[in-house]
Amino acid sequence: MAEQKATNVHWHEGDITREHREKILGHKGATLWFTGLSGSGKSTVAVELEGTLNEMGIVSYRLDGDNVRMGINKNLGFSAEDRTENIRRIGEVSKLFVDSGVIALSSFISPYRADRDQVRELHDAAGMDFIEIFVDCSLEAAESRDPKGLYKKARAGEIKNFTGIDDPYEAPENPEIHLHSDQQSLEEEVQQILSVLRERGIINQ
Ligand SMILES: Nc1ncnc2c1ncn2[C@@H]1O[C@H](COP(=O)(O)OS(=O)(=O)O)[C@@H](OP(=O)(O)O)[C@H]1O
């Protein structure tokens, strides 16, 4: 848990709320949190979903591990502490997107259950939808895909602390959405997510 360092800071409330913004946009803001092994399909599903939502006139924004680690989180590595800080910051950024009325598509390995639960609590406390999407894929399948050649490097000892090889991944116990990317098609995965968004009243089409 990050401590509040600054003292004498005060929240400044504005006049325009999330509800005002959601009214303009015609849908609710929410965080869809994709978690899973490297190569499980988090980014692929998020990109496909983003395209579908865009065609439906629904505003979403992708936050992706590799991209964020080149910007806001460029000072973080892959130690347990740095992964926790990575997820904490992205949890806060996702919450800002929800407050803007947008659907945040946040794709991070996020290997630690406690870190994901912190992001969930952050959203719950603000009355915001947090939907955990477990992109479940066997290590064998992810490793045989190896889209960036990282498993090969990890097996060769060229990358240390690689998730699934010599670093842990704690699978979600009760995710809102459970995808099986080594058994389902991309289209099925997108439809499964859309139906949950409809059920929860986040989108209405
Ligand atoms: N040691 C190690 N372990 C796991 N992943 C590694 C590592 N080193 C580099 N990469 C690359 O970084 C991407 C994962 O970044 P994340 O921010 O999603 O990781 S985490 O949530 O903080 O664990 C991950 O992206 P994805 O393959 O898209 O998951 C890799 O491209």
Ligand SMILES: Nc1ncnc2c1ncn2[C@@H]1O[C@H](COP(=O)(O)OP(=O)(O)O)[C@@H](O)[C@H]1O
């Ligand atoms: N059903 C599926 N869902 C998602 N990705 C799939 C699926 N079938 C095959 N793939 C492939 O698996 C790879 C997943 O890579 P990527 O999306 O970068 O994973 P991650 O973001 O979890 O590291 C891509 O090459 C993608 O084309």
